[in-house]
Amino acid sequence: MAKNKRPAMSPAETEVLRLVWQCQEATVQQVYDALPPTRKVAYVTVATLLRRLEEKGYLRHRVNGKAFVYTPAAKKEDVIRRTISDLVERLFGGNPVPLMQHLAQHSGMTDEDIERLKELAKKK
Amino acid sequence: MAKNKRPAMSPAETEVLRLVWQCQEATVQQVYDALPPTRKVAYVTVATLLRRLEEKGYLRHRVNGKAFVYTPAAKKEDVIRRTISDLVERLFGGNPVPLMQHLAQHSGMTDEDIERLKELAKKK
DNA sequence: TGACATATATGACAGATGTCATAGATTAGG
DNA sequence: CCTAATCTATGACATCTGTCATATATGTCA
Known part of the structure; x- marks a missing residue:
């Protein structure tokens, strides 16, 4: 790789x-x-x-x-992944859950939705 | 404000x-x-x-x-919001959905979950 | 109280960034 | 084929970044 x-x-x-x-x-x-x-x-x-x-x-x-x-000249998907993971690294120490929570909070999701997200995230 | x-x-x-x-x-x-x-x-x-x-x-x-x-000296919530919204602005032209999709894709969500997320996002 | 350990202050420096003015190349129309 | 219009190339320049070496201040404790 x-x-x-x-x-x-x-x-x-x-x-x-x-x-x-x-x-x-x-x-x-x-x-x-x-x-x-x-x-x-x-x-x-x-x-x-x-x-x-x-x-x-x-x-x-x-x-x-x-x-x-x-x-x-580079795959868009890769560039995006890198950019986001850099951000998550710096802003949340590598844990993506707070980012999801943040997004959730700003898009009218319920607490239940968030829980579900967290579960999913935990599974890798 | x-x-x-x-x-x-x-x-x-x-x-x-x-x-x-x-x-x-x-x-x-x-x-x-x-x-x-x-x-x-x-x-x-x-x-x-x-x-x-x-x-x-x-x-x-x-x-x-x-x-x-x-x-x-500044509210953490605000700083985070600003940081993320700047990223979304530059990387996705202000639309947060692709970011959610990306996160979803990298945490084992199903297509159905993603649809649900998109719906939620649309409602504000 | 004096010397040592530990802090911060200075400021230096190369490289990245954001922005552009200007010069030089190229093309398309007359 | 010449000129005006349109492009890219150069490179300039003030800031910002990332990183430190050193100088200086200050607290501590024998």
Whole structure:
């Protein structure tokens, strides 16, 4: 089993990667356009973030006309797993139950639902 | 409602804050000792992280003998909520369902359980 | 009270981050 | 084939991060 240690993504990079996933593949322009209006940043900034994501091994690109088309270079599932487990590690010492509880609490679940979740979690 | 925008914590800081929570209140030494063996870092480094957390408004300290005793300066619940919602924002564009699904998938839940979760999530 | 042990304060430093201005390459239209 | 429009490449720059070595302050106890 290959360890495949990619350098961690920064918050800004994470968001950009998500937008690429969303488009399946994307040019700088497409990511730029997909940015939520609450977070407008210069076109070149997006280009830089995409380039850095490629350096880190999360993306690759091919050329189409004069534009770069970026595509995922790592399995989305894996990236997500890593990101979440890092968070759980730092914030809860590795125990995912508090995270589930938190989510549960903020989505109208009953105590019973939570208990059930905890049970399930215990089973590995 | 006060916005109370504290600067975001870095990963290393997040872990240290968790250890303070764990001890309720803690000196540098206590946090240092509580570090998981996989992450041994110098005593002074811990001191620096605690100091920075205080600068950012997550901790405060009082003096006890020659030691500083750090205590939380922000509600743990709030900090956790913010941290998670930031992650959900960046990684899933603000939709918490994929996070629940992920957690579910990694704790032996059935598809039915997941459906139920999604329903619950939809209702707010 | 003086020396030792133990704390914190300083601040240094390389590398990461977030952001962009500007320069240089490329393509498409006229 | 030239020019305007559109891209990427460079690299700059202030901050933030992660980590410490050292200097300094302070409490302790023989």
